[in-house]
Amino acid sequence: MIGVSLTLAGGFLWLFFKAMKSGQFDDQHTPAIRILFDQKTKIKRTKNHLKKRSDMSGTTLEKFSYDNKIVKFFGAATMIWGLAGMLIGLLAATQLFLPEANLGNPYTTFGRIRPLHTNAVIFAFVGNAIFAGVYYSMPRLLKAPMWNKTLSWIHFWGWQAIILSAVITLPLGLTSSKEYAELEWPIDIAITIIWVAFGANMIGTLIKRREKHMYVAIWFYLASFVTVAVLHIFNSLALPVSLFKSYSVYAGVQDALVQWWYGHNAVAFFLTTPFLGLMYYFLPKAANRPIFSYKLSIVHFWSLIFLYIWAGPHHLLYTALPEWAQVLGVAFSIMLLAPSWGGMVNGLLTLRGAWDKVRVDPVLKFMVVAVTAYGMATFEGPLLSIKSVNAIAHYTDWIIAHVHIGGLGWNGFLTFSMLYWLWPRMWRTTLYSTKLANTHFWLGTLGILFYALPLYVAALTQSLMWKEFADTGRLAYPNFLETVIQIVPMYMLRAFGGLLYLSGAIMMVYNLVKTAAAGSFLEEEEDEAPALAKHVPDNKEFWHRAWERKPVFFTILATIAILIGGIVEIIPTILVKSNIPTISSVQPYTPLELQGRDLYISNGCVGCHSQMIRPFRFETERYGEYSKAGEFVYDRPFLWGSKRTGPDLHRVGGKYPDSWHYHHMVDPRSMSPGSLMPPYPWMTTNVMDHSNIEAKIRTMQKLGVPYPEGYDVKAIEDLQSQAQMIANNLKESGIEVLPDTEIIALIAYLQRLGTDIKKAAPENE
Amino acid sequence: MKTFKLIGVTLMCLLMAVPGFSQETETSFASQMQQMDSNTLLLLAIIVVVLLVIVIIIGVMVYMLSFLMTLLRKENPALEEEPSWWETFKTKYVVGKFKPIEEEKDIQLNHSYDGIVELDNFMPPWLKYVFYLTIFSAVVYFLNYSVLGIGMTQIEEYEASLEQAAIEEEARGAMMLTSIDETNVEEDTSTPALAAGKELFTGNCAACHAMDGGGGVGPNLTDDYWLHGGDIKSVFKVVKYGVIEKGMIPWQDQLGPEEMQQVSSYILSLQGTSPANPKDPQGEKYEPAIEKPIDALGDEELGEVPAE
Structure with missing residues (x-):
């Protein structure tokens, strides 16, 4: 199967090349509506075109108008959420060197703030920027207003409502803990509905279009829409327990694979492909230059969307994921380099002959850095996917630096350039201050450098410290904390970089508000174009050109291209038993442990603590036996984590006494001086609501967890007796705490972690 | 362009150079260099x-x-x-x-x-x-x-690294004869050992036993009363394996045998000092055997603290 898929992949690409080489574009019958850049040529062109067309069908120009108001709203939302998301990011960065910045309450601890930051910048800042760009460029590229205005506004307000609900639920700890998909199931359903509304609006516009062929930007928009829908739906599949709690339908290894299939492609199809579409519209517009190569667009579009979807497993190298899936992930990540760079090359070469403008125009300056940052991030990506590099970089700040090169550089800067370009045009004026925009540019660029460089240093330092063995054959830095304290100064520099970047963004908002105040807003922009003409068959038509005038066919092909990778990787992992060897001693969690686990999830502990010990001697020396696939079969969701700001916890069970955990949770620095972990003193007094344990056990049973029949009603008794045992145990150490407090459940879970396999050891020997 | x-x-x-990033090759390269004789x-x-x-x-x-x-x-x-x-x-x-x-x-x-x-x-x-x-x-x-299965799987890589470590361990064992454990540990009252012990104590133990050993979450280490024995072998054993049920964590994964010897020696050197907030005595009074009089403690370490 794997062999076949690889051959298929290779064949597919080879076909593209062949077609590309032999392809000649004979395209005389397409209406040549070349509206060039100044008014004079525009009129000339139209006349020209009319002359050409009149002898075929005698069409006249149709008048219509573009809705700028929705663009204004999405643009404004981009700015507001952007500032909010960056501010939260700055808070999170500060918490990493100043634990007091956790502000002493559960809602603002790092574990809950981090997903808020990622959701805000990805879905609110970048998301609104995508919509602003699409709602501006798509009607103009298709010479038709967006299909349905009501739908546009449902989309706008629906999306803002979703973001608002994220802002409320994430600090409350209502989370599924799956990265970039943290929102709970009711919000997931809302996202699906709003996303479909967006897609329907796009498809409607395509049907009503006056331009026969779809421009490359539209290809990217379509592929993004389809893929994000598929990813979101399949990754979010979960069985609800209550309104704000659900359990993933996938467990352990499978959940990990599905999550990173989603996670990696959220980066690909939310942060990359829509932005490539935006680049293909706004860059040639701003530079007033033709796109360098149409053929390159074709090659890099199809290869990018086909290859990207396979690369997810590179987030799980050296884990318990079946090795064939890991190797597939690496192989496809390597191949991603050239298709990604295709976008950068096409962007930069489009600027050929416009470099003199780059020096003076802030819009182009931002674009050049954005495209370069994209090239850097997509070079780094394949590099990080190679197993030996990944062994160093995984779990460290290298990954954080990498995503911020992409996020701050590519997404941030392209968004800024787009807004700087849009605002004066929609308000029919000039930018309030070019000087301020240039200052923003330099602050932003410095911000990226100050953000990324210290983190690269931090990552390498820490990773080398983790690995280092002393001459005695033991770890040189057995205490994890030593490796953290070492990199604290780098964390401070990183926060400084973030501060620079944020201040630049504030300048932009001020600049654009002033620009808007000086101009007058054009709500409806008039345009005219001839109606869509019937297609006249042409034998010489270039094959891809034919696809471009068939949106439905094109979308189906793109869907097939993105489905293959996921199907080949995910289905065997779920269906073939040998991929996850079972371990007989691994048992489901007790009710109290399950409660503790949910507490662990809701506090976002997974943001700093992994639960996946890789098979390296330096890891097994530090943490214990490496993690096995069979140990995670009852983990819904999986909690392997992707970053170790704190140590791995997979084998923490039984390692420390209950009282140690108690003191450590109340004040981490009392047990580990210098620790960066936020204190959780409220856990000793907060009473945990165990009334939902029945529903939880029933949900788990439905998902196939082998609790005995009728256990749901007995669960509470077991829960209470286990809680009492832990409370008694703590009492012996002189700690008085009620058995129904949160800390008891958390200790129960932590003490269970990774211990099942130890029970098996004597039997196996 | x-x-x-x-x-x-x-x-x-x-x-092409990526294999060079692998840490395994680096270590084996270094060790190979060491093994080479001058001719090679x-x-x-x-x-x-x-x-x-x-x-x-x-x-x-x-x-x-x-x-x-x-x-x-x-x-x-x-x-x-x-x-x-x-x-x-x-x-x-x-x-x-x-x-x-x-x-x-x-x-x-x-x-x-x-x-x-x-x-x-x-x-x-x-x-x-x-x-x-x-x-x-x-x-x-x-x-x-x-x-083809030519490249090693991650488990094979891991096992190879374990084998390599076992070989190195054997080489070390041959050189050092015996390593320190709870059966043969002896109190080391030399100044450098106690200084190293003090540093380890401050970094790892002070959180529970206070900087001056007066106790906190953990028991007072300066009095004559011990829960698990007050001779060097018992202290070493407690440091090494911990007393999980009482809240003491094992340190054998984090500290080497020599370090555990140093910190145990330092702990015993605290005997008879007067901490700022002493915790009440716990356990049984321990009578030191005659073999090691308390006077043997390094005076320079305890200069500031008057002995009881």
């Missing part, structure tokens, strides 16, 4: 020197050739017309043929979208070859690790 070329070349070098090292040095000389000679020859070519061209105008092999190579495999901007109209495609036009350029050759190369590497990578 030069930057692209540079990036392309760097990329190729990096792709000499041989290695000679090979390196010879290779360097060859590289230099090739460089000089290339330079001479290009110099000759320029001379020849000057003399023969017909040759001057012909592009150099480097030029041909460059257009064919690296940057491709670029139309000057003035002639762009010739390759402009016959369509426009909202004023955006596209050129009929080919994909830059260097990018195409990078793509071919990555596809080739991906196929080789996949075959190597999956179908």
